[in-house]
Amino acid sequence: MPDLLEVKNVTRKFGGVVANKGVSFSFESGKVIGLIGPNGAGKSTLFNMVSAIFPPTEGEIWFAGKRIDRLPAFKVSPLGIARTFQNLQVFKRMTVLENVMVGLHTSTSSGILSAAFKLPKAKKEEETIYQQAWEEIEFVGLEDVAAVEAGSLPLGKLRLLELARALATKPQLLLLDEIAAGLNHQETAEMSDLIFKVRDRGVSIFVVEHDMDLVMRVSDRIIVLDQGEKIAEGTPNEVQNDPRVIEAYLGNDEEKEEATV
Ligand SMILES: Nc1ncnc2c1ncn2[C@@H]1O[C@H](COP(=O)(O)OP(=O)(O)OP(=O)(O)O)[C@@H](O)[C@H]1O
Ligand SMILES: [Mg+2]
Incomplete structure (x- = not known):
């Protein structure tokens, strides 16, 4: 069995900024992997490449034995990669249920015309989409607000909505x-x-998080980036005690303090 995700020597440049530099790691299925590092370390950039929002400048990304780094996003998500965004990406004027359903419409096959004419295949697909959306709304515990416009929900519920979608x-x-x-x-x-409940369904999870309590609690293993480079990888206990990791965080704090003086 190939690893679920393999990132091989990946570099991403934005003009003169090197957001990821020679990053390599891999992990197997069924795990929760944490990705941490100070602000600007390159965490979201790495996620954007794994979800094919943009390609690496150099290097390769493999998912379940298939090279994906040159594929467009619409071909990568059906392979089985989904994500949530640091800046919420919900449609404020749609209900919770509609927001979850809309993510599924793009992946159905019958097309707009047959949906418009309410052909039987489209009707069947609509029912399946409704059911799939509803299952996840229940899973995250948003059933009470399923018919509420997303724009009127507090942040905590919007984050659950992104997860459901x-x-x-x-x-x-x-x-x-x-x-x-x-x-x-x-x-x-x-x-x-x-x-944990998602992991118990057999979904592997890659978590970027600044909340150290959360990331240390949920992760089987943690990868640490600093200024675009991988500086450590190990169990939560190992990375917390790694001098390079401590230095990366403290160093950045000092810079911030100096900047505010
Ligand atoms: N689309 C882009 N265009 C230009 N520069 C970018 C772009 N995306 C990221 N960068 C730059 O790449 C570097 C890494 O940014 P990234 O957003 O990946 O960091 P991060 O680790 O997710 O930070 P944070 O913890 O603040 O979310 C930063 O210097 C950032 O300004
Ligand atoms: Mg980020």
Whole structure:
């Protein structure tokens, strides 16, 4: 069995900025892998490449034995990769249910014309989409607000909505980019319980998170980036005690303090 995700010597440049530099790692199915590092370390850039939002400048990305780094996003998501975004990407004027359903419409085969004429195949697909969406809304616990416009929901529920929408595509690999940002203590604890529940469904999860309690609790293994480079990889305990990791975080804090003086 090939590894689920293999990132091989990946570099990404934006003009003169090297956002990822020679990053390599791989992981097997069924795990929760954490990705941490100070602001600007290159975490979201790496997620954007794994979900094919843009390609690496150099290097390769393989998913379940298939090279994906030159494929467009619409070909990568059906392979089984879904994600949530650091900046929420919900349609504010749509209900929770519609937001989850809309993510599934793009992946159906019958097309717009047969949907418009309500042909039997399209009707059957619509029912399947409804059911799949509803299952995930229940899974994350949003059934009470399924008919509410997303724009009127608090942040905690919007983050659950993003999770439901990603899960509805039935991914093998789920990328969570700061899913707990802005959540209070209790919501963060509930989110880590949900991450375990997702893992127990057999979905592998790749988690970018600044909340150290959450990432240390949920991750089987953690990869640490600093200024675009991988500086450590290991169990939560190993990376917490790694001098390079401590230095990367403290060094950045000092810079921030100097900057505010
Ligand atoms: N689309 C882009 N165009 C230009 N520069 C970019 C782009 N995306 C990221 N960068 C730059 O790449 C570097 C890494 O950014 P990235 O967003 O990946 O960091 P991050 O680790 O996710 O940070 P944070 O913790 O603040 O979310 C930064 O210097 C950033 O300004
Ligand atoms: Mg980021």
